[in-house]
Amino acid sequence: MKYKRILLKLSGESLMGEQNYGIDPNRLVEYSAEIKSVVDMGVQVAIVIGGGNIYRGMQAEEVGLDRVQGDYMGMLATVINSMALQSALEKINVNTRLLSGINIQQVCEPYIRRRAMRHLEKGRVVIFGAGIGSPYFTTDSAASLRAIEIEADVVLKGTRVDGIYTADPEKDPKATRYTNITFQEVFEKDLNVMDMTAFTLCKENNLPIIVFDMNKKGNLSKVLDGEEIGTLVSMEPTEQPI
Template sequence: MKYTRILLKLSGEALMGQQQYGIDASRLMQYAEEIKVAAATGTQVAVVIGGGNIYRGVQAEAFGLDRVQGDYMGMLATVINSMALQSALEKLGVKTRLLSGLTIQQVCEPYIRRRAMRHLEKGRVVIFGAGIGSPYFTTDSAASLRAIEIEADVVLKGTRVDGIYTADPEKDPEAVRFSNITFDEVMAKNLNVMDMTAFTLCKENNLPIIVFDMNKDGNLQRLLSGESIGTLVSMHGATTPGGLPPTVDQTGRAR
């Protein structure tokens, strides 16, 4: 396998599937199956999942709530999703541990870096819930920070699109996908990969990010096998011969 240890970032919204709210059982089990196959290769897998299918902290102001209170509510939403993923994985026979940034001892272990790394070394899938346990930080930031702390090789951001584009591919049919791109190019082009805190953490620690379509069966396994899937964001862009990013002119067209 190309990577020894990965941090997989999943969005809470993706768990809704075709629903308007909550957790779609078929989508949850699809993700669990993908993670099971990845863990079976010997790759050490850690997961951070958002809570947007239940509640987002940034919604607090719209409801007239305090932002800090809203962020803590969002953290609890991520714990619910993490528990659901843990149950789905264990149903498939995968050994897991759920570590939380908040103290919820009845259902989660407290996050301790050395304990997390030990679980990974023993082949357990480690799920990080409740973000970093502090308000004003997104689950993207939590994913970046935890990946750095556990010395992951890469952050794999599973989305519903197959990489980073020059524009929103769902709105612009002429949008061009990058195969490789540098951190500096992402910032210069103002491309939406992660929030700035999360992105800066990865850049400063030279931690590559791969954005890929998690909803396509087998994509995670292909990534771990070394196939060029999605978009790689790194310090130098292309890391393999022939993997140069497309040159994009001012119109957004590749040439």
């Protein structure tokens, strides 16, 4: 496999499937099967999931809540999603561990870097819940930070689109997709890949990012096989968009 240890970033919204809110059981089954397929290949998998299908911290101020309080509510939403994915994976005999950035001893282990790496070495899927445990940081930032800490080879950002485009492909039919692009070009073109904190962390630590369509069956395995699925963001010179 091209990558031995990966950090898979999933959005909370992706778990909604065809629903408008919450968790779609069918989507959980699909994602679990995709993850199991690469675990069976010997790839070490860590996962960070957002909480936008349940609650976003940035919504707090809109309804008159304190932003910090709202961010902690969002962290708890990510724990709910993480528990759901953990359960779905264990139903198909994938060993998992859920590590949380905030202490919830009844359902999660506390995040300890060495413990997380040991779980990965033993072939367990490690799910990181509750972001980094601090307000004002997104789950994108958590994904980048945890990937760096566990020495992952790549961050795989699973989305509903098949890569990074010159414009929003859902709004602009003339938008074209990049197969490869550099960190610097993303900055210069002001492309929306991750939030700036998360993206800068990856750039400064030379950690490549692949943005791909997680909802297409088999894509995760194809990415790890080295196929040109989605868009690779790295320090290397880019190709032209296709």
